[in-house]
Amino acid sequence: MKRILVVLLTGLTFLVSGNIKAQSQKDIVAVLRNHILDEAGRALKEEPVTITTAASDRSAGGKHDFYSEGDYWWPDPQNPEGPYIQRDGMTNPDNFVAHRKALIRFSRIIGCLASAYKVTQDDAYVKHAMAHLNAWFADTATMMNPSLLYAQAIKGRHTGRGIGIIDTIHLMEVVEGISVMEPSGAMNKTVLAAIRKWFGLYIQWLTTHPYGKDEMNAENNHGTCWVMQVAAFAKFTGNKDVLQFCRDRYKNVLLPNQMAVDGSFPRELKRTKPYGYSLFNLDAMVMVCQILSDSKNDLWNYKTPDGKCIRKGIEFLYPYVKEKSTWPYAKDVMYWDEWPVAHLFLVMGAYAFHQNNWFETWKSLDHDPSVEEVLRNLPVRNPILWLAVEI
Numbered sequence: 001m002k003r004i005l006v007v008l009l010t011g012l013t014f015l016v017s018g019n020i021k022a023q024s025q026k027d028i029v030a031v032l033r034n035h036i037l038d039e040a041g042r043a044l045k046e047e048p049v050t051i052t053t054a055a056s057d058r059s060a061g062g063k064h065d066f067y068s069e070g071d072y073w074w075p076d077p078q079n080p081e082g083p084y085i086q087r088d089g090m091t092n093p094d095n096f097v098a099h100r101k102a103l104i105r106f107s108r109i110i111g112c113l114a115s116a117y118k119v120t121q122d123d124a125y126v127k128h129a130m131a132h133l134n135a136w137f138a139d140t141a142t143m144m145n146p147s148l149l150y151a152q153a154i155k156g157r158h159t160g161r162g163i164g165i166i167d168t169i170h171l172m173e174v175v176e177g178i179s180v181m182e183p184s185g186a187m188n189k190t191v192l193a194a195i196r197k198w199f200g201l202y203i204q205w206l207t208t209h210p211y212g213k214d215e216m217n218a219e220n221n222h223g224t225c226w227v228m229q230v231a232a233f234a235k236f237t238g239n240k241d242v243l244q245f246c247r248d249r250y251k252n253v254l255l256p257n258q259m260a261v262d263g264s265f266p267r268e269l270k271r272t273k274p275y276g277y278s279l280f281n282l283d284a285m286v287m288v289c290q291i292l293s294d295s296k297n298d299l300w301n302y303k304t305p306d307g308k309c310i311r312k313g314i315e316f317l318y319p320y321v322k323e324k325s326t327w328p329y330a331k332d333v334m335y336w337d338e339w340p341v342a343h344l345f346l347v348m349g350a351y352a353f354h355q356n357n358w359f360e361t362w363k364s365l366d367h368d369p370s371v372e373e374v375l376r377n378l379p380v381r382n383p384i385l386w387l388a389v390e391i
Helices: 002-043 100-121 122-139 164-182 189-208 208-218 220-235 241-259 274-292 310-324 344-353 356-364 372-376
Strands: 066-068 152-154
Touching: 002 241, 002 344, 066 100, 100 122, 100 152, 100 164, 100 372, 122 164, 122 189, 164 189, 164 208, 189 208, 189 220, 208 220, 220 241, 220 274, 241 274, 241 344, 274 310, 274 344, 310 344, 310 356, 310 372
Parallel strands: 066 152
Antiparallel strands: none
């Protein structure tokens, strides 16, 4: 009798949990629907812009090579023509960022078009997305090479660095958007095959080139973002070995080495932008859990032997998002006033752990930030792409 009662209670718990999740999904769509359709309406008027539309004479690469410059590097007042010097946390507005802007624009366009397709099932959104996807990955005249040899260069010091790999986190919503749109009759299968080949080559580069290995071994948000984007690309290409490598990396490296037992990220708190970097790293770790969790792997509820887990990370930072004035650490040297916004960890955490207060806080924050630095640090802006939402 007791055993039967336990089974019944377990089943009831499952049903209640399922109902809560279903309601959360509907709530997420209700919050975002109008914004998604407005954004997609504007995106339908946008023509493709790839990295081939802009160039810098400081780049050591070619027309199809992504190029960017390290944000915190400036001319040396004592030697204006010499190697740049670092001013940590202070962005140099004269550095070349046109390729980064084009990539972020591309990500936003595909993200909102795919979200609009998911909401409406209107193939027009997919048809327009295909023009952008073809330009970036298939058209030999405008496509980007599947490598990042010249990202975050520093004048007089480096033609490119592994640290620059973080720039392609904005391709995550591109691949997830493609997966959402794939069932549409407007999806060009030839272009889709070319895109999957492109990302297969990029994964190979990310996992074998010294720059990729350097970024993978970074001990802060850069290491998190390597796992996050490589996991997204591996999921898109069906690379099970790389997916498992990323799961092991989260369990054995990211979580135990980056998170303190109170849920904070000490390496981010030591930076000149402790608030923004903490928000960014938590968003990334939440996405790692979302991408890599399945019926056999539950990273959402995984805990290290000393109790570190993603829920603890959200619980640590949430009070300072709800009431920023209580932040007990130093203020960020730049962009302090622009944070927080509608962070991914709030809505994903609310969905995963049934925390309505996190969800309500997410609803109340800015869902349409326009500051470039904020957009740069929000690679995932369309949560319904990542959830099994029934519209």
